[in-house]
Amino acid sequence: MATDAASNVAIAERPPDTEERAEPRRLVRAVLGNRKAVVGAVILLVMVFVAVFPGLIAPHDPQATVGPPNASPSSAYLLGTTQLGQDVLSQLIWSTRLTLWVTLVVSVIATFISMIIGVTAAYIGGVTDRVLTVLIDVFLIIPVLPLLILLSAYLAPGTTSLIIVLTITSWAFQARQLRSQGLSVRNRDFLVAARARGERPMYIILVEIVPTMTSLLAASFLALAVFEVGFAASLQFLGLGNASQLMWGTMLYNAQQAAALESGNAWWALAPGLAVALMGAGFALVNYAFDEIGNPALRPVRRRRRGRPST
Amino acid sequence: MRYLAKRGGLFLVTLWAALTVNFIIPRVMPGNEAQAVLATFRGANPGALHALEIQFGVNVHQSVLASYFQYLGNCVTGQFGVTAQGVPVMTEIMSKLPWTLGLVGVTTILAFVIGTVAGVYSAWRRGGRLDAILPPTLFIVSTVPVFFVGLLLIYLFAVKLNWLPLSGNYSVGATPSFTLPFIWDVLKHAILPGLSLVIVTAGLWVYSMRNNMITTIAEDYVKTARAKGLSSRRIMYDYAARNAILPNLTGFAMQLGYVLGGAIVIEYLFSYPGLGYLFYTASTDHDLPLMQGLFLFYTLAVLICVLIADLLTAVVDPRTREA
Amino acid sequence: MADPLLEVTDLSIEYLTDRADVHAVDRVSFTVDPGEFLGIVGESGCGKSTLLFGAAQLLSPPGAVAGGTVIFRGHDMVRINRNELQHMRWRDYSVVMQSAMNALNPMKSIGAQFKDTLQAHGTASRAEIEQRSAEVLSLVGIDAAHLDSYPHQLSGGMRQRAMIAMALLFTPQLVMMDEPTSALDVVAQRSLMSKIKDLQRSLGFAVIFVTHDMSVVSRYSDRVIVMYAGQIAEAAPTDAIFERPQHPYTRGLMDAFPSIRGPRRTLAGIPGSPPDLARPPSGCRFHPRCPDVMPQCVSRAPELYNVGDASVRCLLYAEPAKEAV
Secondary structure (H helix, E strand, O other): OOOOOOOOOEOOOOOOOOHHHHHHHHHHHHHHHHHHHHHHHHHHHHHHHHOHHHHHHOOOOOOOOOOOOOOOOOOOOOOEEEEOOOEHHHHHHHHHHHHHHHHHHHHHHHHHHHHHHHHHHHHHOOHHHHHHHHHHHHHHHOOOHHHHHHHHHOOOOOOOHHHHHHHHOOOOHHHHHHHHHHHHHHHHHHHHHHHHHHHHHHHHHHHHHHHHHHHHHHHHHHHHHHHHHHHHHHHOOOOOOOOOOOOOHHHHHHHOOHHHHOOOOHHHHHHHHHHHHHHHHHHHHHHHHHHHOOOOHHHHOOOOOOOOOOO | OHHHHHHHHHHHHHHHHHHHHHHHHHHHHOHHHHHHHHHHOOOOOOOHHHHHHHOOOOOOOHHHHHHHHHHHHHHOOOOOOOOOOOOEHHHHHHHHHHHHHHHHHHHHHHHHHHHHHHHHHHHOOOOHHHHHHHHHHHHHHHHHHHHHHHHHEEEEEHHHHHOOOOOOOOOOOOHHHHHHOHHHHHHHHHHHHHHHHHHHHHHHHHHHHHHHHHHHHHHHHHHHHHHHHHHHHHHHHHHHHHHHHHHHHHHHHOOOHHHHHHHHHHHHHHHOHHHHHHHHHHHHOOOHHHHHHHHHHHHHHHHHHHHHHHHHHHHOOOOHOOO | OOOOOOOEEEEEEEEOOOEEEEEEEEEEEEEEEOEEOOOOOOOOOOOOHHHHHHHHOOOOOOEEEEEEEEEOEEEOOOOOHHHHHHHHEEOOEEEEOHHHHHHHHOOOHHHHHHHHHHHOOOOOHHHHHHHHHHHHHHHOOOOOHHHHOEEEEHHHHHHHHHHHHHOOOOOOOOEEEEEOOOOOHHHHHHHHHHHHHHHHHOOOOOEEEEEHHHHHHHHOOOOOEEEOOOEEEEEHHHHHHOOOOOOOOHHHHHHOOOOOOOOOOOOOOOOOOOOOOOOOOOOOOOHHHHOOOHHHHHHOOOEEEEEEEEOOOOOOOOOOOHHHO
């Protein structure tokens, strides 16, 4: 495709310095232009704010007994109280930090591992590629929650173990897509040039290839984050987390143990669940916008008013 | 046939990997979990106990490699050890299997049908306000953790409205029989858990089905079909839907793992005594042999479904038949 | 002189995207007579394929006809009702696309794809279907045994010929081809082109052949339309275009061709790149790249002017008396 006969202007490949490195800027503009992405981004920003400054918003100390047990929502306690008389709203707010932290850390590490393995497989090819692909497939097939439960049983409950087990089960999620992208970039001119210069493979992978994949990496990160929130919460809901830590999942666990939904303050159970869903939705909306940006066929379709659309 | 050989190979490799994971974990994890657990086993028959010792690497004066092969041999013959109560793991799993099979089997099929039909139609009719709102809504529905859907349903239908029971698979005190009242009782208990699963699973499938369909519709061969003057319906089924679904069967099968995970949480939430609830109690009891047996079982279930999907793909997609 | 088969008048096609409306085709007019071979050439993005699909009523959202008419055998193609259109499709005109690998359904055999076409237009008997399918395949030199083959089992050239065979199922009066040879190597290209020309001569159908490669049409077409930035830059009989190109763009294209015979010379190209059709240049769309640009070219958009037997959209030939219809 380098020469178009009719114009006979050799359409030289623009080096990635101008094209792909402009990607992050293009990305931001594209995201801002998409309404769904903006809604998602707002949700996430609010959560980040709450995570960083919980003291500014939360009315009470989350772990102190401040009111009657299992109270229904009222003007004093907007989401009611727990079995121990703690303010649910304050707990919810203070739990944001750790929940967000775990989600982000897991997503970043898993995306990173995914990228290294996917791109290495694509770039080096041959037997390495085959072995790594099988490895990815194996981890994709092994069901996530059962493995999570199994691994958690052996580790001491806490954020570190949570991060470890979630990363182990999630790294393969996006690896295939990253490998595909790596394959498509493999034989581009600038890489051939790098090889000719004698650069080592790891250098090429990290310094030349990865920067061209920024939008895919961002999309992968978001796609992972959507589900990590849910998995972390599910694991804790089942009692495999550290119940004394302040996270939405542990709130759910405590609420469930106290049968809050049936006989106590239902909002103690519903509110953290809603929060998890909301965070997931935030990531999902921004990620959805990425899907549309990457694949224009998915964008909403406008129909002409005047004249007739062709059949 | 190379295709099938390749997929069969993947099946075996994944199975081996799962077995190996089960072998390695107790040996590399910090702490003396394995020792402690084994110490609590009483009255188990010596053969089963020995198998466990091999699996956990306790009290065995063998090289790791020898233990490994003996462990693999045990697995192949179905000896997965005993639970903390001394019941063989296999027996325990088999007794709870039917309930989960029923719940997950029915909901998955329902969700697949709903998801496919809705996905195909929503991709075919594009344009208008619905096209801008529906997909992201579906996407978000599919990302909501299943326990939240379950919580909401419980709150609405069981607690507030009191229409449906919120736990168990049949009412306390009822005796299982093939009578209509009992069957109705079972169904009533299965509705809320089933509904939670269907909602989330269908949401997932509508979304991916729709995306596949849209990509397929943009293909040149669909344009050719239009140019040939084929009827709209013919194009939708024969050129678009078929090409969107069939090559993706394996992809759909791989999502089963997520569904099974969701089923575990739902069974816990509804105290529905199937394999998922068993898994949960095993984890609280620290019943390692049972957990490992269940993990293998779940992995095998996904593997078998993926293999079936691969077989179907080999049958219906002509491109897989070439060398 | 018989009535033209296809009359396209002032056809405009737009793509309505989130950001801007792209005017892919701007008021294009041309006719095709029965049995004529018309070549439409231009660089990527000039709108030639869009024009073809627009005329064939095969646009998909976000593309749509924004104005003008397409009259095929007396029928207004843009406004007729769907049933009539469906009836005419493939019987009266058919379409051959660029890559048969993409244009043929990978999950159906060749025979099955012929069959559903025949059935869609009323042929029910199995014998008739088999017979006709074998017939068209033999027209392009493919053995009837390949009816059971799937597209991926055929070679590239065979696939392309199978597509052409499919296009001839009802011996239509017009076959529209969108770069059918681009995916092939030079030898296969030549073989396919001469096959197409043979078929055209024996069956008498008209051809609209869209390509970016002028050399491909030079030998076979009766007339050539050169498109640039969604408009017709020049339209003339093939000989005229190649021997006496009038538009600076056409001349640039000609200069880009090495000649196998004749003296060696330095190849020139056309500097710059095609314009963004969401925001086309003012005045003449070619002016930023034109070697013969004049001051008025920046502000005044040229119409099509008659120059001998050619129509040229260039202010070099603008005199009030010479404006073409």
